Amino acid sequence: MPDSGILSLVKTAKISQDLVQKIARLAALNPTQKQLQTYQDNLDEIISYMDEVKNLNLESVPETARVLEEENIFRDDEVKTENMFSQKEALANASRTYQGYFVVDKILENKEE
């Protein structure tokens, strides 16, 4: 196993269980208490390891988001029927539909309710 020695060096908690729970909620995940504990342990170890990126001398280095050198890729603005879904095809894999629409959960509460 490579670099396993580094794991024993880090034991201070970098990420609390509350924070893991908060992030999970942001990502629309709903872990059980047991999973939260496991994720906290795992992520603590992983994030401690990743602290090494802070030690690189990066001050004057620009960020890279993509490696392609091509820019401004355009295509003609025309309808291509062969790449279009019919309404039936678009809805084919939806678990809930209603009269040709996707059904989603309500996310806004009515004040009076």
Next chain:
Amino acid sequence: MLLNKSIKQLAELLQAKKISSVDLVLESLSRIEKLNPQINSFIKVKEKKELLKIAERLDQSRNKDSSVLHGIPFSLKDAYITRDLQTTAASKILHGFTPKFNATVYQKLIDANSILIGKNNMDAWGHGASNENSDYGAVKNPWDLSRVAGGSSGGSAASIASHMVSFAIGEDTGGSIRNPASFCNISGLKVTYGRVSRYGAIAYASSLDTIGPMAKSVEDLSFILEAIAGKDQLDASSSQQKVDQYSKFLGQDIKNKIIGLPEEFLATSIDPEIKMAIEKAAQELEKLGAKIIPISIPTAKKAISIYYLIAASETSSNLARYDSVRYGQGRSLFSDENCRRIILGTYALSAGYADKLYKNAQKARTLLIQEYEAAFKKCDVLLAPVAPILPTKLGELINNPLQNMLADLYTVTINIVGVPSLAIPAGFSKNKLPIGLQLIGKKFHEGELLQLGYAYQQVTTWHQQPASILKHAK
């Protein structure tokens, strides 16, 4: 037995009408029936009746102008969208999902008249280097059933190694083609970012994902790449660079090619048997006229952190679309490994942490690009091991998330930089486990990698060794 032969040999036999595509399909299905219960490399196999109908039609339509891939059976990693055929990314979230369009890579292969046999098992959403993180069960290594096949394209590698199909298409985001190719003793090519269209590929990390061929030899890879590479109007990130005739590079001598050996890839606690195999491979290439020089890529030591910060950030965004509205089931079906990566990525992108984590990783990405550019001023290609470890026992990696990530140490920098890398067999450990090497090239220099890999495979026989399961199956 037919599927032990190369694509070129099969195409010649098919042309001469000595064999038929019906024979190939029947052999493929019978081997899958016999070995898949042990290997678990397929999530979905197409109906026999439908496959035979396709094979019969292709046998009839074959003529002297037919593509070399005409009537050849292959499989796809289940990360590719296939019209009216279940596509899952090995996650229960997509169980039963039957897409209504085709991925470009699949469309190109059926346009070349290849026969899709089925969809391969993988680490769910590409998250893993062992193929144990699949909701459809782990893939077992055809060389040792108690060991992993590697990941995330483990099902594709194991299917080729056990001669269930002639070739397969994998996806490589941080080593997912090369790692299982190395663990299963097959050949796999991670292409330059943008060389093959990603349209219809289920995204893991969009700035790193690449689509490439997996097969028994470098020669096979060159034919497949010719069929799948090129600009696609449906993927703006696919490159307009001209597609080479890759098979023309095969057989050209490699005299005076300069091969760099990056010291960082042999220094960190690498398995000594792997290190030895790479050094022997370097000598072999030297005998063929290549020159070996030492190279340094200092930031490669931090590759795992840089890669996982970027990959996790991008995957947290890509997997946000699985909300069970348009397709798929609810998010509670993400595996622990999926959840860890989504949470890690969300954390790395969140206010207060993004500057220190995500942005630093993006800057470190620039450093790596600069270091590779400097290296390629001194040499034509780089030679490195694929993995620092031999195929692990089932259960070893999946239960240790950080160790699971560290298995990618030698493969991830290539994706961060966007260059191509060819993984080929380079020997065996004392207990007969496969070892792989990778040849890393300049952007769009796939032809040069295939040229070198082909030359190496002309003087070595590692890639011709049949997996243990095939010997036992007779």
